[in-house]
Each structure stands twice: as structure tokens, then as C-alpha cells.
Amino acid sequence: MSATLxxxxxxxxxxxxFALIFNEVRGAVLAVPVLYGMYQAGGSLMAxxxxxxxxxxIALSVIVPLFAAKKLERFAQAKLAQPAPAxx
Numbered sequence: 001m002s003a004t005l006x007x008x009x010x011x012x013x014x015x016x017x018f019a020l021i022f023n024e025v026r027g028a029v030l031a032v033p034v035l036y037g038m039y040q041a042g043g044s045l046m047a048x049x050x051x052x053x054x055x056x057x058i059a060l061s062v063i064v065p066l067f068a069a070k071k072l073e074r075f076a077q078a079k080l081a082q083p084a085p086a087x088x
Contacts, residue, residue, distance in 0.1 A: 009076050016069050027062040031055055 034054045041047030 006080065009080075013069075013073065020065060020069060023062055023065055027058050030058045034058070 034051050038047045038051040
């Protein structure tokens with residue numbers, strides 16, 4: 001049972017790593033129009049503020065899943081490291 005769980009978690013983390021890489025690329029692609037819009041607006045304070053807010057939102061959508069994946073991995077490792085309770 002432990003081997004099956006370990007295999008499942010390994011597959012799950014590999015899929016998660018692929019999703020995180022895809023998320024990083026998506027963040028870079030979403031940032032380009034924001035930066036171009038700021039350039040077209042002439043760098044006014046309003047354009048810079050809107051651009052900052054947009055880029056911060058994109059950054060959060062990329063960074064938060066990284067932290068969540070790390071916490072989930074630590075949780076899974078802790079659960080797998082615990083010895084099974086003895087049955088009488």
C-alpha cells in the first residue's frame with residue numbers, strides 16, 4: 001500500500017512540477033501586454049500604478065502555487081515518514 005501511495009505522490013508531484021513551469025510561462029506571457037501598455041501610456045503615474053497592480057496579481061498567481069506545493073510536499077513527506085500504528 002505504501003508503494004502505491006509513494007508512486008501516486010511521485011506522479012502527482014511530477015504533474016505539479018509541470019503545472020508550475022506552465023504557470024511561470026503563463027505569468028511571463030501575461031506580463032508582456034502590461035509592460036507594453038505602460039510604455040504606450042507614456043509612463044504616467046496612473047499607468048505605472050495599474051501596471052504595478054497587474055504585475056503584482058500575476059506574480060501572486062505564480063508565487064502562491066509554489067508555496068502551496070512546497071507545503072504539500074512537506075506534509076506528504078511527514079505523513080510517509082511516520083511509522084504505522086501497531087495493531088494488536
